[in-house]
Amino acid sequence: MSDVTPTILVVDDEKSIRNSLRDILEFEDYSVVEASNGQKVFELLEDSIDVDLMLLDIKMKGMDGMEILTKLREQKYSFPVIMISGHGNIEIAVKATKKGAFDFIEKPPDLNRLLVSVRNALDQHRLSKENQSMKSRLPEVPEIIGESKAIQQIKSAIEKVAKTSSRVMVTGENGTGKELVARWIHKKSSRYSNPFVEVNCAAIPADLLESELFGHEEGAFTGASSQRIGKFEQADGGTLFLDEVGDMSMDAQAKVLRALEENAIIRVGGTQKISVDVRVISATNKKLLEEIEEGNFREDLYHRLNVIPIEVPPLRERREDISLLADSWLDHLAQKDIVFSGISFTEEALNELKTKQWSGNVRELQNAIERLGLLVDGSKITKKDVQDLTFTGNRGDEGIDNLVNEISEFKDFKESAERLFLIQKLEDHDWNISKTAKAIDIQRSHMYTKMKKYDINR
Template sequence: MARILVVDDEEGIRRVLHQLFEYEDHEVRSAGGGAEAISIYAEFQPDVTFLDVKMARMDGLEALTKIREHDPAAVIIMISGHGTIDTAVEATRRGAYDFLEKPLDTDRLLLVLRNALQQQGLVQENQRLRGEIESRHQIVGRSFALRQVLDRVEKVAPTDARVLITGENGTGKELVARAIHRLSPRADKAFIELNCAAIPSELIESELFGHMKGSFTGAHEDRAGKFELADGGTLFLDEIGDMSLAAQAKVLRALQEGIVTRVGGAKPIQVDVRVLAATNKDVEDEIAAGRFREDLYYRLNVIPLIVPSLRERREDISMLVRHFVEANARQSNMRPKQFTDEALDRLQRMDWPGNVRELRNTVERLLILASGASVTGEDVDLLVGGKMKGGGLSGDLLGCATFAEFKEAAERAFILQKLRENDWNVSETARIIDMPRSNLYKKIERYDLVREG
């Protein structure tokens, strides 16, 4: 069911269209003039508006302009008993979706409405997908280290300067590249990404510059490369440190001259591409070892940008956890679980060698495997092994003052985990851990163990 606004100064026309659209199960409102239509539009927010051209006081073209000023995405179909080509052209210029002449043909009317609603649906779907993409590529955090990065992004984005983004794996170098593109004058053009480490060295040139049919085994047709696909937009070369020296030389030429040539081709192709590059390697060490061209490094490293590790911005972890919980809830259509303060504290004290990517995967694991209504500190201890400082032992265990305290804390964690694994079946748990059931009951009471949820 759609919301439809009918605007016409003839009551008979309004009544007929109102009945027709209601019969089609749509919600319909009507207005007898342009000023009334604008007032109703703001409150009703119709999906489609049918707007008469010739009306007293404010005509349809003026009403069309004012509605489009209020809502640039408005879908408006103009109707007129005195249609001319000039009027239709002017209505289209002002943003009308279509133009129908009176007397109105029912079949034609419903066809145009159906097409308009389909377009409206596509627009809304594109907005939803764009929102999901923006959410997925959002840079989350308020730490000083991250603010420094974002400040530099804001300064460099409006320019065409090349940026070399460095940082450990999983820190979000791609997100930074996308943010630069999104804030640049090229934002409405393509953002093309190539992971240089994922492409075999013998195919990297074809991926970058394209190839001609028959130029090598498997080249069954002409194909554009990433530089061509990114023309007018941004090309992001991820893991640039893994690119072969031969490919580096050709990238250097493309940067210097703005020209690429397909593998097996002879015709140079002019391209306008902003190149952003990223690597987790120390490029200067790679240059010293003869694995990276120094001249290419200076071409790419016009603006250096270092993305901090998660260890350098631990204060962002709580915010990142909430972000991943909400994203997971949207994707799985489930109510989000809360992380207790103890759980967040444990996550903040981990080393995170995999950085934000590792944190995201860990949050997803905890949401799936934690049995209670919320994720607790004990869940983190039991389900996120091997990530605490000290060879995988939790901070609580390592914080024990004596060996006796450590043994008690470890025993409590072990028994709790086994009870969870056996759905709190005490008899089965006692059998599996080879402990008399009476002893296990005593341990449960001693450690004040309670089933979650």
């Protein structure tokens, strides 16, 4: 729609009104089609005219606007409809909205009010079409692999929770698959045909997060050259996934809390409340109760988000799933790249994988499988192949003991231990250098210097 002039169907039994609306809309470079009654509307639609928006009068002879709106929704037409009436009152406006109208405007329409409503309706329709287009190109949501008791409990919880609109908080370490749980909740819900919109709260600067979530009006701040629709509006009717919610600033937390309480948002620089129907799923690797105690997270927001908690266990607590995960990921790689075709694990190799610590969880396991598949001689990944692989993510005494046994000079040991520490912390923060530097309390420039010194690359 961005490259094609939007088409607006104006429906009114008064020719003078249709002419006035046509003049206004064509001046704004919209394409206008007219209909004087309900019968003409459906004749045009049956002729496969591509309508992006309809302006619909309520009081008309024959089939009135409410009847037309009802029939449009029954026949699954998805374009937005703005109702126009010279006999407007709150009761009629509420009734029209319940039947699926985008907005309600009284006659004679205020020019600015009309054009703002038209732009908003077209923006929403464009986003909806883009989302459907993306959804058709996206692969299916990957299966949650595992037969452990913990994974079976998570799958059972998803089945129960998905049928509701209750908010869910998914907790667990980095790399455990929290986003996958959120996507399955959305997929099994009645909202699946609507958007799944993800926001990584840790990746967006605090001063931009509010605009990202709620959108902004043109001129709201320096650089806001046009109106922007935020993630809450984009997710209307669907699911909003707030990833790394524990990293959200206190100011943003307050505004998210208000949006959840009122089921409405106000764009940055705007004054109009915009109703949104959004199911919120949040995720964090932080212990939010401790963050509350330290004054870093709002307790009232925590209780709003944590209606149904789901904890995803670390891989080291469900080692029985490692064989299934390893085989499954190797099959996945083989489907994408012929290089991995025909490669498989020996039973001893799979058992060896189970002995590792996997502090980076499923993400680290997947990286290790890919390295093994690329480096193996022949078609079988053996126990020795696994033993020879450097598992930079393993934490604890195992890595330190190896250094103690292999290195005799204190200076060399100190540098090797520092390298191991930095790699571990980078794995913990998904190789986000800024977050890692903040977590270990060193300057980001110092972090880059260390990485260059120890030849650390992802």
